[in-house]
Amino acid sequence: MNIQRKLLDTKLKIDWLLIILTFLLMSCGIVLVYSATQNSSDVFYKTYWFRQIIYFIVGSFAAAIISLIKIDYFKRLAFPMYFLSLAGLVFILFSGGDLVKGATRWIDLGFFKIQPSEFAKLAYLIVYSHWLAKHPVSFFNLKSFAVPTILFLVPFALVLRQPDLSTALVFIAISLSCFYWVGLTTLDMFLLISPFLSVLLSISKFAYSQFFWGFLICLVTLTLFYRKLPKLVTSVFFLANVFAGYVSSMVWALLKPHQQKRVETFLDPMNDPLGDGYQVLQSMTAIGSGGTYGKGFGAGSQTNLSFLPEEHTDFIFSVLGEQFGFLGSLLILILFFLFLWRALSISKLYEEPFVNLMVVSVTSVFFFHIIVNIAMTLGLMPVTGLPLPFLSYGGSFAIASVVMVGFLLAMRYQGGNR
Amino acid sequence: MYKKASKNEEKQDRNLKILVYLMLMFFFFGVIVSRLFYLQVIQFEENFNRSENNRLRQVILRAERGFVFDRKGRILVRNRPSYQVVLQSMSLPKKKEERDSVFVRLLKIHDLEGKFLFDSLSLDTAFQRANWIRNRPIQILEDATSEEIALIEERSSDLPGVSVLIESRREYPYGTLLAHVLGYTGEISEDQLQEEAYKNYSQGDRIGQKGLEFEYDEEFRGIDGLKVIEVNAAGREVGVIEGMSKEPVAGMHLITTIDLEVQKIAEQAFPDSVKGAAVAIDPRTGEIIAMVSSPRMDPNIFSLRKRDRNKEWAKVALDSTRPLTNRAVAGAYPPASVFKLVTAGAGLEHELIRENTHFSKSCTGGFQFGARYQKCWSSHGNLNVLHALRISCDVFFYQAGLLIDMPRINEFGERFGLGSKPLGVDIPGERVGWLPDSVSFNERNHRTGWRWTRGLILNLAIGQGQLVTPLQQAVFIGSLATNQGVYRPHFMKEIQTVDAKLVKKYEPIKIREGHMKPETHELLLKAMDMVVNHPGGTGKRGAVPGVRVGAKTGSGEWKKGEKTHAWYASVAPLDNPEIAVAVIMEASGGGGAVAAPVAQKIMQKYFDEANKEKETQ
Known part of the structure; x- marks a missing residue:
C-alpha cells in the first residue's frame, strides 16, 4: 500500500525525458555493437549484441528498483557499500583475478565476469556525497579534507594497482566535482588543478610552454592574493606550482630515453606505432572515411575496422563515425549533451546537498567517460581504455551505467521527500 | 574566515556553478564536434581514399642479429638474406572464384626441371588460415631460391595477395667449426614464453638456444622496428606513413677470445x-x-627450410654419439x-x-x-x-x-x-x-x-x-x-x-x-x-x-x-x-x-x- 501510494503520489516527478534519452542511447549502442561484431569470424563475438541487450535489461530492472529506494537508505547504506566494494577490489588484488592484457580487473563467476572497479565507482560516489553533504570542505579548514582524502586514497590506490589508470582517474573526477559543489569556489578549483597544469606545461615539447608556465604562475599568484587563503594553504599552492614546474622538468631530464618515450607515448599515442598509435590512426581513418553521411549500417567495417581489436568496446565510436558519418556522430553527441544537461538540471530542483552531490557526481562520471573516450578515438587524448557509456560493449560497465541513471531517477523522484 | 552563506547566496552560488559546469560541457563538446568536422568533412577525401583504395599495414622490421667475431675480428657467425613467399590475406581477392584462381595459378608454377613449387595440401592449409589470420603474412614457401623468386615475381600481376618478404637468417661460414661453442638459434618455444626471463619476447621470435647464441641473446637480438605502410589493392607497398615508423636497432656484435x-x-x-x-x-x-x-x-x-631442418635435426638429436653435446x-x-x-x-x-x-x-x-x-x-x-x-x-x-x-x-x-x-x-x-x-x-x-x-x-x-x-x-x-x-x-x-x-x-x-x-x-x-x-x-x-x-x-x-x-x-x-x-x-x-x-x-x-x-x- 505504502509503496503504491508513493508511486501514485510522485508520478509527475518521473523524468521521462531522461529515460527516453537513456533508451535511445542504449538502442544505438546495441545497433553499433551488432554491426561491430557481425563480421567477426569468431562465433562468440556474434552473440555480443544479444548479451548487451541482456545487460541493459538487467541494468534497467536494477535502476527501476533503485529509483524507488528512499534517500535515507542511500545514506544508511553508503558506508557498508563502500567497504564492500573495497573488499571486492582487495579480493582481485590478492586472488590474482583474471588476467587480461597484463591487468587484473575481473572476478570470474563463470557465467559473468564482474569488474569490481565499476561498482566501486558507484559506492564511492554515494559515500562521497554522503560525507561531503554533512561535512563540506574548505581551504579555511584543512581538517575538513582529512576524511575525504582517506576515502579517496584507498580505492584509488587499489584500482591503480590493478593497474587501471583510467578508472582511477574517474575517482579523481568524482572527488573534484564533489569538492566543487560543496565549499570550493571556481577559483579554488583552478588552484587545485594548477600544479598538474604546471607539470604538463613543463614537460611538454610545445614551443612556448615555458612562457605559458610563467603565465600560469602569475595567474596562480594573483588568485592567491585575491582569495586571501590561510598562509599555509597559500604557500603550499604557490610552492606546489613552482616545485611541480621545476622538479618535473628536472626529473624529466633524469629519466632514461625509453622512460621519456613511455610518457610521451601516453600523452601522444602517435609516438608509438607499435601499439596505441596504430589503433588511433586506424580509428581516425575509419571515422574520417565516414564523411558527412557515413557508409551506411554494416558497411565499411570489413575493410577498415577489422584492424581495430577493441572496436566493440573502447573504439565503438569509430564504428559510429564510419557507418553513420558526421551527422550520425553529431546526433549521438547531441543525445549525450541533452542527457548530461538533463541530469545536471536535477540539481536545480532541490536544496538537499546529498541529492545535489549525487546528481553532480553521477553526471561527472558520465561526462568524464564520454569526453575521454571520444577524444581518444579522435586522437585528441591518450589511449586510456575508458568505455563510452551506453554504446561500448561490456557487462559490468553497461549495468553500472544504467544503475547510475537509476540513481538520477531516485534523486529526482524523491529529492523533495525528506 | 569562512562565513555561512545565506540561502539566497547559496542558490546564486549553485546557479553559478551549474553555469560553469555547462560551459565546460560546451567547451569539450565543441572541441569534439570541430574535430569530427575536421576529420569527416574537411579531411574526408584523404581518409576515405586511405580506407577504401589503400590499406594500412604494420610491417615489423626485424632487427639484424649481431655477428660473432674471433679475437682478431674475423667473422665466425653472420647473417644471410632469405626469401619467403607469403600470402597477405588482406590483399587476397574477396570473391571465392578469384581466390580459387590465385590458388590454381600458384599450384601450376613449376621450375625449369618441371618440379612444382607448391603442393596442394599445404597450400590449401595456408589459404584456409588466410581466412582468419588477417594481420600477418602466412608463409607458403620458405627460404626460396632466387630462381623460385623469379618465377613468382614474373607472375606477380596475376597473383594478388602473394608477395615476397626478405628476412635474415643465421649463417655459420665455417660449418662445424666451433659449432658447439657458437650454438644455434631457433624459434622460441611455448615453454620459454612462459618463463620470466623471456617476458620481453613474443611468439615467432628466433632466439639463441645453445652456446654463445643463447648466452648473449640479449646483446645479439637488437630491437625490432616497425613501419606502417599503405598498400594498394594488390597488396603492394605504395607508401610509408610518416612519423609512424620505428627504425630497428641492430643487435650488437660479440668479439670472442677465439683465435x-x-x-x-x-x-x-x-x-x-x-x-x-x-x-x-x-x-x-x-x-x-x-x-x-x-x-x-x-x-x-x-x-634450412623447415622440412630439411626437421630431418637434419632428427639426425643429430637421435645420434647415439651425441654430437649436440x-x-x-x-x-x-x-x-x-x-x-x-x-x-x-x-x-x-x-x-x-x-x-x-x-x-x-x-x-x-x-x-x-x-x-x-x-x-x-x-x-x-x-x-x-x-x-x-x-x-x-x-x-x-x-x-x-x-x-x-x-x-x-x-x-x-x-x-x-x-x-x-x-x-x-x-x-x-x-x-x-x-x-x-x-x-x-x-x-x-x-x-x-x-x-x-x-x-x-x-x-x-x-x-x-x-x-x-x-x-x-x-x-x-x-x-x-x-x-x-x-x-x-x-x-x-x-x-x-x-x-x-x-x-x-x-x-x-x-x-x-x-x-x-x-x-x-x-x-x-x-x-x-x-x-x-x-x-x-x-x-x-x-x-x-x-x-x-x-x-x-x-x-x-x-x-x-x-x-x-x-x-x-x-x-x-x-x-x-x-x-x-x-x-x-x-x-x-x-x-x-x-x-x-x-x-x-x-x-x-x-x-x-x-x-x-x-x-x-
Whole structure:
C-alpha cells in the first residue's frame, strides 16, 4: 500500500525525458555493437549484441528498483557499500583475478565476469556525497579534507594497482566535482588543478610552454592574493606550482630515453606505432572515411575496422563515425549533451546537498567517460581504455551505467521527500 | 574566515556553478564536434581514399642479429638474406572464384626441371588460415631460391595477395667449426614464453638456444622496428606513413677470445671419428683460445627450410654419439694420470714428500695393498717424485696417496679449479667435476650401499674415480703453471655496437686463489718440463721447437678390454705461461701417443701466430 501510494503520489516527478534519452542511447549502442561484431569470424563475438541487450535489461530492472529506494537508505547504506566494494577490489588484488592484457580487473563467476572497479565507482560516489553533504570542505579548514582524502586514497590506490589508470582517474573526477559543489569556489578549483597544469606545461615539447608556465604562475599568484587563503594553504599552492614546474622538468631530464618515450607515448599515442598509435590512426581513418553521411549500417567495417581489436568496446565510436558519418556522430553527441544537461538540471530542483552531490557526481562520471573516450578515438587524448557509456560493449560497465541513471531517477523522484 | 552563506547566496552560488559546469560541457563538446568536422568533412577525401583504395599495414622490421667475431675480428657467425613467399590475406581477392584462381595459378608454377613449387595440401592449409589470420603474412614457401623468386615475381600481376618478404637468417661460414661453442638459434618455444626471463619476447621470435647464441641473446637480438605502410589493392607497398615508423636497432656484435687460425688447426688435428674434446686457454686471463668437441654438428641446419631442418635435426638429436653435446664443458671424465700432479703437489705443499723422497716399496710392476694387488703399467724401480711424474709411475703415487690422504689432495686440486664448483664459463651446459673423499663418496653412493675403503685412495691418487671436464683440466694445468690464481674461463672479449663502438669489455675475474709455495711450484714445473723434454718423458710428442712446454699425460681406464681415454694437458712457455691445452680422446689409447700430437699442433700454431704478429710489429 505504502509503496503504491508513493508511486501514485510522485508520478509527475518521473523524468521521462531522461529515460527516453537513456533508451535511445542504449538502442544505438546495441545497433553499433551488432554491426561491430557481425563480421567477426569468431562465433562468440556474434552473440555480443544479444548479451548487451541482456545487460541493459538487467541494468534497467536494477535502476527501476533503485529509483524507488528512499534517500535515507542511500545514506544508511553508503558506508557498508563502500567497504564492500573495497573488499571486492582487495579480493582481485590478492586472488590474482583474471588476467587480461597484463591487468587484473575481473572476478570470474563463470557465467559473468564482474569488474569490481565499476561498482566501486558507484559506492564511492554515494559515500562521497554522503560525507561531503554533512561535512563540506574548505581551504579555511584543512581538517575538513582529512576524511575525504582517506576515502579517496584507498580505492584509488587499489584500482591503480590493478593497474587501471583510467578508472582511477574517474575517482579523481568524482572527488573534484564533489569538492566543487560543496565549499570550493571556481577559483579554488583552478588552484587545485594548477600544479598538474604546471607539470604538463613543463614537460611538454610545445614551443612556448615555458612562457605559458610563467603565465600560469602569475595567474596562480594573483588568485592567491585575491582569495586571501590561510598562509599555509597559500604557500603550499604557490610552492606546489613552482616545485611541480621545476622538479618535473628536472626529473624529466633524469629519466632514461625509453622512460621519456613511455610518457610521451601516453600523452601522444602517435609516438608509438607499435601499439596505441596504430589503433588511433586506424580509428581516425575509419571515422574520417565516414564523411558527412557515413557508409551506411554494416558497411565499411570489413575493410577498415577489422584492424581495430577493441572496436566493440573502447573504439565503438569509430564504428559510429564510419557507418553513420558526421551527422550520425553529431546526433549521438547531441543525445549525450541533452542527457548530461538533463541530469545536471536535477540539481536545480532541490536544496538537499546529498541529492545535489549525487546528481553532480553521477553526471561527472558520465561526462568524464564520454569526453575521454571520444577524444581518444579522435586522437585528441591518450589511449586510456575508458568505455563510452551506453554504446561500448561490456557487462559490468553497461549495468553500472544504467544503475547510475537509476540513481538520477531516485534523486529526482524523491529529492523533495525528506 | 569562512562565513555561512545565506540561502539566497547559496542558490546564486549553485546557479553559478551549474553555469560553469555547462560551459565546460560546451567547451569539450565543441572541441569534439570541430574535430569530427575536421576529420569527416574537411579531411574526408584523404581518409576515405586511405580506407577504401589503400590499406594500412604494420610491417615489423626485424632487427639484424649481431655477428660473432674471433679475437682478431674475423667473422665466425653472420647473417644471410632469405626469401619467403607469403600470402597477405588482406590483399587476397574477396570473391571465392578469384581466390580459387590465385590458388590454381600458384599450384601450376613449376621450375625449369618441371618440379612444382607448391603442393596442394599445404597450400590449401595456408589459404584456409588466410581466412582468419588477417594481420600477418602466412608463409607458403620458405627460404626460396632466387630462381623460385623469379618465377613468382614474373607472375606477380596475376597473383594478388602473394608477395615476397626478405628476412635474415643465421649463417655459420665455417660449418662445424666451433659449432658447439657458437650454438644455434631457433624459434622460441611455448615453454620459454612462459618463463620470466623471456617476458620481453613474443611468439615467432628466433632466439639463441645453445652456446654463445643463447648466452648473449640479449646483446645479439637488437630491437625490432616497425613501419606502417599503405598498400594498394594488390597488396603492394605504395607508401610509408610518416612519423609512424620505428627504425630497428641492430643487435650488437660479440668479439670472442677465439683465435680462428688456432681453432682451424685444432679442428683439423682432432679426428671426427674420435669422441672427445680439446681446449686451449690463456691461463693469465681465462680467455679461451680454441675449443673443439667431437663428433661435430653443423649449426647451419637450423637455417634450412623447415622440412630439411626437421630431418637434419632428427639426425643429430637421435645420434647415439651425441654430437649436440659440447664435451669440452659438458663431458666429465676421470682425470687419469694428469691428476698425479695434484697428488704430488699436495704432498709437496704439506711437506709430506720432498724432492728426494723415496718410498719403501719400489715399483716392480705392482703394489700389494692388503689382499689386493694394484698394478702399474710397467716396472719402474724406486723413483723420486720428479721421475715418478715424468714416467707416470703408479706405485709411487699409491704410496704417496696413502700418506697424504684425500682431504689434502682434494683441497690442493680445488685451489686450481678442479672439483664441484662450476668455473662459470659463459656458455650454457657446463658440468662440474667431482673430487671424492670418504664423506662425499658415501653420500653419493648411499643408494648402492658402496662404502668408502682406504683402498679407494690407491685409485684416486692416480686419478681414477674423480671427474673433471676438459675445460677444468686446461684451467688446472694453466693455473698450476702460473701460480697466479685461477681466472674464469670465458669467450667474451668485447661487445660492440654495429658501428664498432665498445659497449662492454671483459675484465678477468679471479675465481680461485690458485696459489702454492714457490718451492712446490718450482718442483712441479720441473716435473712438467721433464714429461716433455726428458728423453724418458711420457709426453715427448707434445714438444714444440723453441718453446719450453710442460705437460702431463694420462690414460684413463674406463672399461675392461677397451682402449684407454687419452689425456694430455700441457702448458707453455713454462717460465711465463701463455697457453694451456687439454686434450681428451675417448677410447683411443695412451695419452702421450695419441692426444699429445693434437695438443702439439694447437700449441705450434699458437706460437707461429704469435711470432708472426711479433714480426709484423
